[in-house]
Amino acid sequence: MNTMRLIRCGLAACCLAGFLTHAAAAQTSLDPIASPTEGGPETLQSLEALQRALAMKETEAADLQAQLAAAGDDLQRDDLLRKLQDVRSAIEEQRRQFDGFAADVDLSPFSPETKSKFDWQEQVGKLLEPILAEFENATAESRAIGQIRAQLADVGKRRDLARQAVDNLDALLAQPASAELRARLDARRATWQRVLDENQNEFSALDLQLQSRIAARESVLDQTTGYAKTFFRTRGLNLLLGGLAFAVVFFGFRLGERLVRKLRRRGTEKRFSSRLTALLFHVFSVLGGLLAMMLVFNLAGDWFLLGIVVIFLFGVGWASIKTLPQQIETIKMMLNVGAVREGEYVVFDGTPYRVDSLGLGAHLANPRLAGGTRRMPVNMLVGMNSRPLGPDEALFPCEKGDWVVLADGRFGQVVNQTPAVVELVAPGGERCAYPAAAFLALNPRNRSAGFRIESTFGIDYRHQALATTEIPAKMRAKLQAELPMRIGADALRDVQVHFAKAHSSALEYAVWADCAGAAAPVADRIPGEIQRILVDACNENGWTIPFTQITVHQP
Numbered sequence: 001m002n003t004m005r006l007i008r009c010g011l012a013a014c015c016l017a018g019f020l021t022h023a024a025a026a027q028t029s030l031d032p033i034a035s036p037t038e039g040g041p042e043t044l045q046s047l048e049a050l051q052r053a054l055a056m057k058e059t060e061a062a063d064l065q066a067q068l069a070a071a072g073d074d075l076q077r078d079d080l081l082r083k084l085q086d087v088r089s090a091i092e093e094q095r096r097q098f099d100g101f102a103a104d105v106d107l108s109p110f111s112p113e114t115k116s117k118f119d120w121q122e123q124v125g126k127l128l129e130p131i132l133a134e135f136e137n138a139t140a141e142s143r144a145i146g147q148i149r150a151q152l153a154d155v156g157k158r159r160d161l162a163r164q165a166v167d168n169l170d171a172l173l174a175q176p177a178s179a180e181l182r183a184r185l186d187a188r189r190a191t192w193q194r195v196l197d198e199n200q201n202e203f204s205a206l207d208l209q210l211q212s213r214i215a216a217r218e219s220v221l222d223q224t225t226g227y228a229k230t231f232f233r234t235r236g237l238n239l240l241l242g243g244l245a246f247a248v249v250f251f252g253f254r255l256g257e258r259l260v261r262k263l264r265r266r267g268t269e270k271r272f273s274s275r276l277t278a279l280l281f282h283v284f285s286v287l288g289g290l291l292a293m294m295l296v297f298n299l300a301g302d303w304f305l306l307g308i309v310v311i312f313l314f315g316v317g318w319a320s321i322k323t324l325p326q327q328i329e330t331i332k333m334m335l336n337v338g339a340v341r342e343g344e345y346v347v348f349d350g351t352p353y354r355v356d357s358l359g360l361g362a363h364l365a366n367p368r369l370a371g372g373t374r375r376m377p378v379n380m381l382v383g384m385n386s387r388p389l390g391p392d393e394a395l396f397p398c399e400k401g402d403w404v405v406l407a408d409g410r411f412g413q414v415v416n417q418t419p420a421v422v423e424l425v426a427p428g429g430e431r432c433a434y435p436a437a438a439f440l441a442l443n444p445r446n447r448s449a450g451f452r453i454e455s456t457f458g459i460d461y462r463h464q465a466l467a468t469t470e471i472p473a474k475m476r477a478k479l480q481a482e483l484p485m486r487i488g489a490d491a492l493r494d495v496q497v498h499f500a501k502a503h504s505s506a507l508e509y510a511v512w513a514d515c516a517g518a519a520a521p522v523a524d525r526i527p528g529e530i531q532r533i534l535v536d537a538c539n540e541n542g543w544t545i546p547f548t549q550i551t552v553h554q555p
Contacts, residue, residue: 050098057094061087145213152206159203162196238302245296246289253285275335275359282360330379333358344386345393348374350437351419352395355386368396369436370418397440402448403520406439411524427521448517450493453526455513457534458506460544467507471543472497475509478537479530483513486529491519506546 064084071077169189173182257278290309297306320327332338340346342355346364353364353374362381366372398404398414404424405411410432412424422439424432434442445451463471475497484492493514500510511530519526538545 047098047102050094054091054094054098057087057091061091145210148206148210148213152203152210155199155203155206159196159199162192162199165192166196235302235305238297238300238305241300242293242296242305245292249292250285250289253281253288257281257285278359279331279334326379326382329382333362333378333381334360340381340384340386343389345389345395346381346384346386348381348384349419350435350440354389354395366395366419368394368399368417370400370416372419374419397444398446398448402446403517403523404444404446404448406434406442406444408442410442413521427524447520447523450514450516451520451523453513453515453523453530455511455527455530456500456508457511457531458503458508458546459538460546461507463543464507468499471541472499472509474541475511475534475537479511479513479533482533482536483526483529486533487515487519487522487526491516 061084064080064087068077068080068084071080166189169185169192173185173189177185260277260281261274290313294306294309297303297309329338333340336342336358340355340358340362342358344355346353346355348364351366351369353366353372355362356365357363358378360378362374362376362378364374364376396417398417400414400417402414403412404414410424410426412426412430412432414422415425415431416423417436417439419436422434422436424434426432457475459467459471476495479495479497480492483495484490493516494512495514496512498510498512500508502508511534513526513530515523515526535545537543
């Protein structure tokens with residue numbers, strides 16, 4: 001049933017795309033080279049029109065041939081010969097059209113092939129010609145006004161120079177001079193006066209023309225609105241058909257990919273073949289949509305929109321060439337054969353994550369962080385490397401509610417941790433926030449699972465005989481009896497007292513107190529409690545606590 005539904009959807013998409021293509025082809029009904037219907041009246045009418053045009057051209061060629069035979073001037077003969085060659089070329093083209101209409105067959109195999117060298121600049125020029133023509137048409141009025149202003153400036157400059165020349169000649173004529181010089185100066189003044197009048201008249205005409213165009217010109221908003229209306233009136237249907245063709249093919253491929261994924265057995269989505277199939281569906285959905293759009297524009301004869309699409313594709317191709325290594329790495333990640341793979345450990349923005357899925361997008365997760373899921377384009381992971389997770393590896397050193405000690409000496413309880421920030425509350429209520437990456441850089445020590453407090457204590461040398469036997473045992477017993485009352489009955493796991501060393505002024509002991517995580521909130525008080533209990537033990541047993549002494553020797 002699913003297979004039949006997939007086939008029906010594919011046929012429906014193909015039929016709709018074919019309908020759009022046929023609608024675009026209907027726009028080209030005015031093409032004079034379209035093949036006529038066989039034996040219909042339209043064929044005979046077309047042939048009659050071509051026959052009349054061909055007869056007129058042949059008559060024109062005969063007249064030119066007669067004139068060429070009667071011409072006696074070489075210049076006239078060259079001109080007639082050039083015209084005769086143009087007419088004969090037109091006759092040959094019309095004869096090919098007549099044969100094509102009459103025989104209704106492809107005549108290209110009967111035409112001699114003319115091989116020409118490929119010129120990519122010429123081809124690009126042909127591609128850009130309709131686009132540039134459209135922009136030229138849109139800016140025709142502005143360019144005409146600019147051209148008139150340039151002409152007005154040139155004419156005004158010539159007029160000013162002619163006026164200056166007349167003024168200078170008038171100044172010379174106002175002075176006494178010989179009859180011959182005055183006659184020559186009068187002649188030159190008349191010449192310059194004529195130049196001044198001509199330029200003044202031309203300046204006035206151009207100025208009136210400029211003012212008329214400026215007054216008749218619409219505002220920028222009106223021009224833009226009018227151009228948009230004209231554009232959508234002339235090309236709106238082509239644009240609509242092209243967009244519909246793209247949408248039909250694009251969503252048709254996407255629907256096919258979804259149906260194939262549903263038909264696929266569960267558990268096979270992670271295979272390489274399944275990933276490759278999904279990738280090909282996505283690629284062909286875009287390429288197929290663009291090709292369908294270009295086909296519609298081509299059949300509609302809209303070279304402007306077709307040129308826009310081709311230039312866009314050239315731009316995308318050029319950009320893809322520049323970033324080809326990155327694109328290859330992205331495709332490898334989408335296929336799960338790249339440097340970052342699903343189910344492995346990766347550090348993104350200084351925070352560790354587990355890669356849950358890779359495809360067109362990447363899904364990263366850290367269950368120990370609030371809001372610890374990130375969705376992003378897969379190309380954002382290019383340049384990174386992942387590694388397999390250890391069997392008991394945690395993705396973050398603590399959880400909400402844990403008590404931690406940082407390398408900067410800060411001690412507090414974690415009340416909030418997200419991919420952006422970790423917030424601590426110290427005993428007493430002081431709050432401190434760290435960026436997640438900075439928090440990890442301070443090597444946090446988590447005390448919520450248990451910790452050890454180390455302390456030292458010393459007694460006087462007068463108790464040297466009991467220093468390694470009786471005294472450590474009594475100290476340990478005292479701590480085991482009283483320390484749980486200070487930090488909690490179940491908080492103390494073990495306590496040890498060991499003789500550490502014989503210091504210069506005391507016998508020192510190392511005290512280790514292993515505590516459960518329940519004692520973490522009072523961990524900063526435990527060293528003081530240990531010292532207090534050991535002082536009480538010294539008072540009960542008469543042990544002397546040494547102090548620093550200075551001995552002065554006199555000669």
